[in-house]
Amino acid sequence: MVTRHPWRGTLQYLYASSRNLIKMGAYGLVRINMEFLPRAHSIFAPWLMIVGTIQIIYAASASPGQRNLKKRIAYSSVSHMGFIIIGIGSLSDMGLNGAFLQIISHGFIGAALFFLAGTSYDRIRLVYLDEMGGMAVPVPKIFTTFSILSMASLALPGMSGFVAELIVFFGIITSQKFFLIQKILITFVMAIGTILTPIYSLSMLRQMFYGYKFFNAPNSYFFDSGPRELFISISIFLPVIGIGLYPDFVFSLSVDKVETLISNFFFINKKFS
Numbered sequence: 001m002v003t004r005h006p007w008r009g010t011l012q013y014l015y016a017s018s019r020n021l022i023k024m025g026a027y028g029l030v031r032i033n034m035e036f037l038p039r040a041h042s043i044f045a046p047w048l049m050i051v052g053t054i055q056i057i058y059a060a061s062a063s064p065g066q067r068n069l070k071k072r073i074a075y076s077s078v079s080h081m082g083f084i085i086i087g088i089g090s091l092s093d094m095g096l097n098g099a100f101l102q103i104i105s106h107g108f109i110g111a112a113l114f115f116l117a118g119t120s121y122d123r124i125r126l127v128y129l130d131e132m133g134g135m136a137v138p139v140p141k142i143f144t145t146f147s148i149l150s151m152a153s154l155a156l157p158g159m160s161g162f163v164a165e166l167i168v169f170f171g172i173i174t175s176q177k178f179f180l181i182q183k184i185l186i187t188f189v190m191a192i193g194t195i196l197t198p199i200y201s202l203s204m205l206r207q208m209f210y211g212y213k214f215f216n217a218p219n220s221y222f223f224d225s226g227p228r229e230l231f232i233s234i235s236i237f238l239p240v241i242g243i244g245l246y247p248d249f250v251f252s253l254s255v256d257k258v259e260t261l262i263s264n265f266f267f268i269n270k271k272f273s
Contacts, residue, residue, distance in 0.1 A: 022077060026084045026103050030096075030261075034088070038264045045177060048089030049186055056082035056193035063200040067128045069120070072204050073113045076153060079193060080106050080161075086186065087168040090178075095171020096258045098164055101250050105160035105243060112149045112236040116142065119229055120208070129204065133211035141225040143209045145233045152240050154201045155194065160243035165194065167247075 029048075033041040059079035066072040080102065087099030119142060126132055136143040155161040172178075172186055225233070243250060 022081050023103055023107060026081065026088065026099070029085070029088050030099075034261050035264075038261075042091065042177075045089040045091055046182075048085055049178070049182075052082040052085030052089060053186055053189040054082075055079065055085065057189060057196075060193050060196035060200065064203055067130055069117050069127050069129055069132075069204070069208070070114065072129065072200065073110070073117060076197070076200060077106065077110050079197065080110075080153075082193065083165055083168050083190065086190065087171055090168075090171045090175040091262065092171045092175040092177070093255075093258055093262055094167055094174055096261065097251055097254055098167030098169075098171050100254045100258070101160065101167060101243070101247060102164035104250060105164045105240065108236050108240050109149060109152050109161060112233060112240075113146075113153060115232060115236070116146045116149065119225060120146070123223065129207040132208045134209070136209035139224045141230060145225070145230070145237070146208070147205055149233075149237060149240075150201045150205055152237075152244075154197045158241070158244050160240045160247070163244055163247045165190075 029041075056079050059075045059082070063072055063075035063079065066075055084099045084102045084106075087095040087097075087102065090096070120135070120139075121127060123139060123142070124132065124135070152159040152161055155165050169187060169190065172183055172190070175183065178186070
């Protein structure tokens, strides 16, 4: 008999709400700080870069230690948001475009991973990774979709996360706000975060789907994804591939606004200099 905890629904709601608030925070940095307070944003941009670099390393380092599946995904979301903060703080066209692309990209990828985490819980009634294992054989469709979207989360080439992070890298390099040594340090920390991402993503897949622990355990909840769940997963995954192969579609919607925002910074800096 499965024990249902009365607080589990509240925790799932908090996870989803916190992930949405992360995106709202990035939107607020652009909409309020950059648009209404450009001078203050220009002054505090270096501090944003420091916060973003710390966020990437801290969340990526803490994620492998999370036993709860949804906490593991949540920490990975926090780490990816560091790239968005760095892109916003770079004060360059490419950096800001990369931040916008990362917001959209991780909105799809994070939503899909949390959806699949909920789908897995419906099957096995477990949320702790060290209690899972061997799920690849009884639920191959969940295994396939979870693996593909985890590859998208770790910025596999050809997917939207790779393009977004690459453009943020170029945005730092081309930024006129920072000195060369600052660009090198920030790029180095971002590279470390990019290396740490496959560690917690691949370890999550290994703990969930490989091995023999859960494969040998009798359980009546072993049924794979149905047509409705596959349709939702594919519908979320198609934009990830589409943006990765043709990012100009997103840039065509943001390039004019980005140029306006960046030109305001040059005008204000010239005015106060």
